[in-house]
Amino acid sequence: MMFKKIAYDCKRATLLIEKKQITFLSIRERFELRTHLAGCSVCRVFEKQSIIINRLVGKLIHPNSHNSSRLGKDFKDRMQKRIDQQLDGRGY
């Protein structure tokens, strides 16, 4: 593994930060992001602000909805796939 590459690649890390808010990351992507964030306080700031911006935009688009987090269709589809895989694995 090229740790040095992961450690400095904020462009990749910030992309993964965005991806993570919309869908599931792969195991590799999760590892890369966690590794990067452990050593990069700048991207930690980015992540915090990115989440706030998403909430603000959410409020702009849905001004009347309350704070209940709504799961997107992507998220639900991925969840369903995971559940199905798990059930298949057990021979149901």
Add this chain to the structure above:
Amino acid sequence: MVNRNIKKIIDMYRKLSKYSFEENVLMNDNSNNFFESENGHWKREYQPREFIDDSLDPLLNEELKGIIQSCMQKLPALWLSVFTMKHMDDESTDFICKQLKVTASYFWVIIHRTKVSLRACLEKNWI
């Protein structure tokens, strides 16, 4: 059945884009400015700084919302369409890609560049 608001966005996008999808984005592509090309590191002058006061609830801040709104208007049409559609009700990545004719990987590139740009615009205009 396409949600009426989604349809509005698609129509708006098609009207606004005089060029092909690829050309439109390339012309507006300034995202290469934020990161170093060799290693992807933040360029010093674009490194995010803490500018949102934790003691204030950002969601209640009308000024912040106003700035975000005007920053969104500055986005290229394709980026704004992708970003807005994603934030509307439950529209899947697949659906957005098909409607706006972008590949899945390009979708992520757009989402990424949009957020990086929005965040920078917000920081620039907040103080």
